Amino acid sequence: MLSEPRIIDLPSRPYLAVRRIVKIPFGTVASKALADVSRRMKKRGIAAADAPLFRYNIIDMPNALEVDFGVPTEREEEPDDLLVAGVLPAGRYAMLTHTGPYRDLIAANAALLDWIKAEGLHLDMHPSPAGDVFGCRLEIYPTDPKIEKDRSKWVTELVFKLAD
Amino acid sequence: MGAKQPMSVIDKAIWFIEGNFNRSPSLDDIARATGVSRFSLSRSFSWGTGMPVMAYLRARRLTEAWKALRDGAPSILAVALEAGYSSHEGFTRAFRDHFGITPDEVRSGCGIDERLLTEPIKMEDWNMADLEEPRRETRDAFTLVGLGGRFEMGGGNAIPALWQRFQPYEGTLGEVPGYWYGVCGDWREDFFYMAGVEVKRIPADLPPELTTYRFPAQEYLVFRHEAHLSELNRTFAAIFGRYIPDHGYEPVDCFEFYDEGFDPQTGLGGIEIWVPAKGKHQR
Numbered sequence: 001m002l003s004e005p006r007i008i009d010l011p012s013r014p015y016l017a018v019r020r021i022v023k024i025p026f027g028t029v030a031s032k033a034l035a036d037v038s039r040r041m042k043k044r045g046i047a048a049a050d051a052p053l054f055r056y057n058i059i060d061m062p063n064a065l066e067v068d069f070g071v072p073t074e075r076e077e078e079p080d081d082l083l084v085a086g087v088l089p090a091g092r093y094a095m096l097t098h099t100g101p102y103r104d105l106i107a108a109n110a111a112l113l114d115w116i117k118a119e120g121l122h123l124d125m126h127p128s129p130a131g132d133v134f135g136c137r138l139e140i141y142p143t144d145p146k147i148e149k150d151r152s153k154w155v156t157e158l159v160f161k162l163a164d
Numbered sequence: 165m166g167a168k169q170p171m172s173v174i175d176k177a178i179w180f181i182e183g184n185f186n187r188s189p190s191l192d193d194i195a196r197a198t199g200v201s202r203f204s205l206s207r208s209f210s211w212g213t214g215m216p217v218m219a220y221l222r223a224r225r226l227t228e229a230w231k232a233l234r235d236g237a238p239s240i241l242a243v244a245l246e247a248g249y250s251s252h253e254g255f256t257r258a259f260r261d262h263f264g265i266t267p268d269e270v271r272s273g274c275g276i277d278e279r280l281l282t283e284p285i286k287m288e289d290w291n292m293a294d295l296e297e298p299r300r301e302t303r304d305a306f307t308l309v310g311l312g313g314r315f316e317m318g319g320g321n322a323i324p325a326l327w328q329r330f331q332p333y334e335g336t337l338g339e340v341p342g343y344w345y346g347v348c349g350d351w352r353e354d355f356f357y358m359a360g361v362e363v364k365r366i367p368a369d370l371p372p373e374l375t376t377y378r379f380p381a382q383e384y385l386v387f388r389h390e391a392h393l394s395e396l397n398r399t400f401a402a403i404f405g406r407y408i409p410d411h412g413y414e415p416v417d418c419f420e421f422y423d424e425g426f427d428p429q430t431g432l433g434g435i436e437i438w439v440p441a442k443g444k445h446q447r
Contacts, residue, residue, distance in 0.1 A: 018250075019251045021242075021250055021252070023242070023245065060239050060242070066241060066252050091303055129240060130240040130267075132243055
């Protein structure tokens with residue numbers, strides 16, 4: 001189930017993540033990366049400030065993507081040998097909420113991209129030799145599948161930064 | 165058919181690297197796969213191949229990435245992933261540092277200096293001398309003074325120059341006459357070498373450019389090098405690339421031992437390499 005897309009303004013938010021180049025399907029890369037983030041943050045005494053997220057830095061479909069698998073933090077933290085420290089930039093974002101199994105997320109992404117195009121809006125994105133580089137393209141995962149076993153209730157927020 | 169030699173530590177390391185470089189193995193991972201400590205692997209590999217193990221890994225990953233890009237791989241990210249990199253930025257930086265151009269420039273047809281490519285090292289490429297079984301010697305603690313410095317693996321030509329610079333000090337240090345020592349150790353990407361002599365007491369007026377080194381009382385494996393001094397690297401490669409790891413010893417600081425039988429003018433006369441017999445119990 002998809003919500004109506006909308007435009008929201010977001011403040012900048014720091015995060016810590018494991019950066020990986022991945023192919024689709026991700027397999028266990030995402031869950032392993034998030035587990036690594038969680039373990040390292042626990043070791044460093046840093047708490048998550050919000051739900052886990054995937055930040056798609058570069059997309060080169062159908063070959064590979066560069067993704068930050070991470071969580072927001074209260075304040076900017078230092079990177080280390082595992083974690084990259086980044087900031088989700090403030091600005092205007094297009095947002096859509098998907099409720100249901102994660103396998104339907106490709107269709108949800110397509111729906112939000114179609115809406116952005118239909119509205120005459122433009123993503124914060126530029127092409128590069130490595131693929132399309134995004135200003136900030138997020139999938140946020142507020143539902144913990146280990147707690148909520150019913151896949152039809154899994155919520156995912158798609159939040160794409162728009163060009164200024 | 166002749167009996168096949170068992171895989172050495174270096175064989176195992178190369179085999180493991182070739183099968184795993186897209187997983188970005190760490191030095192610890194490679195050491196685990198070869199069954200020796202990371203320090204032992206590091207030193208054995210450097211001596212056996214003339215290249216630090218992680219530099220070899222990096223060069224192999226980037227060489228295969230270059231081949232894929234040259235052959236028209238459609239995706240830089242996919243090539244980076246295959247080469248074991250986790251970010252586009254990291255891959256691009258490593259690639260540019262190694263080849264001097266970016267992955268995208270390769271795809272655009274820019275050439276590289278192909279001497280920068282690293283193919284898998286084959287066993288026959290190793291330049292190892294045949295070794296006699298070492299004799300065992302126990303020696304009391306002793307102190308050396310001399311000129312020391314750090315040298316790159318394979319950059320052995322700088323060592324004769326070090327000996328030349330040390331020559332003016334000889335006879336002024338109250339040293340034990342007739343013996344000279346070349347201390348080798350602290351292997352990292354490079355290694356420490358000191359050209360020196362044995363002293364019973366460190367001179368009070370020791371020139372500040374000279375350094376001291378003390379070996380404790382211990383047991384040594386003593387290897388003999390009879391060939392010309394210019395072939396000493398081959399003996400070191402055989403000692404540290406094969407004998408030491410294969411017999412379960414740790415490659416700790418050692419010394420070359422020159423006596424009056426050695427002729428520095430001709431480079432002949434033979435020398436000994438004394439390696440502390442450490443780590444046998446860890447087998």
